[in-house]
Amino acid sequence: MGFFSYLCKFLKLFDMMNNIPNLDELISMALLEDVGDGDHSTLACIPPTATAQAKMVAKQDGILCGMEVGERVFRFVNNSFYHSELPITITALKHDGDEVRKGDVLMVVDGASGVILTAERTALNFMQRLSGIATQTHKMVAMLEGMHTQLLDTRKTTPNMRLLEKYAVKCGGGTNHRIGLYDMVMLKDNHIDFAGGIEAAIDRTHDYLKAKGKDLKIEIEVRNLDELEQVMAHGGVHRIMLDNFDVPTLKKAVARIGGQYETEASGGITEATLREYAESGVDFISVGALTHHIKSMDISLVKN
Numbered sequence: 253m254g255f256f257s258y259l260c261k262f263l264k265l266f267d268m269m270n271n272i273p274n275l276d277e278l279i280s281m282a283l284l285e286d287v288g289d290g291d292h293s294t295l296a297c298i299p300p301t302a303t304a305q306a307k308m309v310a311k312q313d314g315i316l317c318g319m320e321v322g323e324r325v326f327r328f329v330n331n332s333f334y335h336s337e338l339p340i341t342i343t344a345l346k347h348d349g350d351e352v353r354k355g356d357v358l359m360v361v362d363g364a365s366g367v368i369l370t371a372e373r374t375a376l377n378f379m380q381r382l383s384g385i386a387t388q389t390h391k392m393v394a395m396l397e398g399m400h401t402q403l404l405d406t407r408k409t410t411p412n413m414r415l416l417e418k419y420a421v422k423c424g425g426g427t428n429h430r431i432g433l434y435d436m437v438m439l440k441d442n443h444i445d446f447a448g449g450i451e452a453a454i455d456r457t458h459d460y461l462k463a464k465g466k467d468l469k470i471e472i473e474v475r476n477l478d479e480l481e482q483v484m485a486h487g488g489v490h491r492i493m494l495d496n497f498d499v500p501t502l503k504k505a506v507a508r509i510g511g512q513y514e515t516e517a518s519g520g521i522t523e524a525t526l527r528e529y530a531e532s533g534v535d536f537i538s539v540g541a542l543t544h545h546i547k548s549m550d551i552s553l554v555k556n
Contacts, residue, residue, distance in 0.1 A: 275324070283371075298369065305362045305555070306556055307361075308361070309554060312549060314384070316350045317379070317419070318382035322379045326375060329370050330371075348423050389420070414431070438472075439473065449482075454486055473518075476501075494518070494534070506533045516534065
């Protein structure tokens with residue numbers, strides 16, 4: 253990646269991170285959960301005036317994510333838990349979206365020893381999980397090299413962590429699907445069944461959006477080729493989700509749609525089958541496992 257492309261990517265990720273509205277509140281709740289009425293292990297044996305330098309180290313190869321979160325954790329503990337008069341200095345040596353190798357130093361923290369020890373686990377918990385998501389996303393995106401298919405995340409996220417986890421998907425090179433229930437209409441099988449069928453679900457949606465003055469894209473899920481034919485005959489949508497289709501049926505469905513609507517494949521698609529599904533010509537593949545079935549990346553903090 254050239255310097256200009258890298259800079260553009262960095263600036264986009266930086267802007268996205270700084271537009272997460274509840275980040276400080278999330279960090280505060282995470283620390284309250286962990287610290288309670290005090291980090292008594294640290295308070296018992298570390299003098300409040302003691303200072304130290306620590307470094308955060310990658311213990312495996314991967315894609316880094318969560319540096320800003322980690323830094324905010326240290327600063328929050330320093331300013332709001334310890335009310336420390338000692339300055340804290342954090343030097344970032346890597347950035348979100350960077351490919352890191354085992355042994356790479358990610359950041360160096362200088363400050364009160366108690367602050368570093370109290371903040372350590374919460375900072376690592378955020379960074380390890382987000383880096384795990386970014387790493388797995390990057391791995392699967394690489395499998396789609398040379399194809400026009402984009403890898404999507406889903407709403408299968410950790411409660412209150414959605415924006416961070418979707419940010420991690422972006423760090424790994426993936427594409428965000430809708431953020432929540434509010435920014436896109438997705439008519440899934442239960443919506444269709446409860447509404448009384450495909451035509452009724454689509455028509456009622458258009459009536460609702462018109463009445464509310466909302467301009468939202470409409471995606472509809474189909475479970476088989478018969479339902480696909482109903483959608484093709486009726487129209488009124490922007491994207492068709494082909495749910496739990498096997499590859500031969502998916503190819504038929506994509507050919508039938510013929511570029512009239514965006515296409516998305518979903519349902520149990522794994523690393524082993526991802527490329528084969530993409531070869532059908534589908535526009536998007538959504539994988540819930542990007543955020544709900546992830547192994548965290550191994551990162552540690554050690555005294556320098």
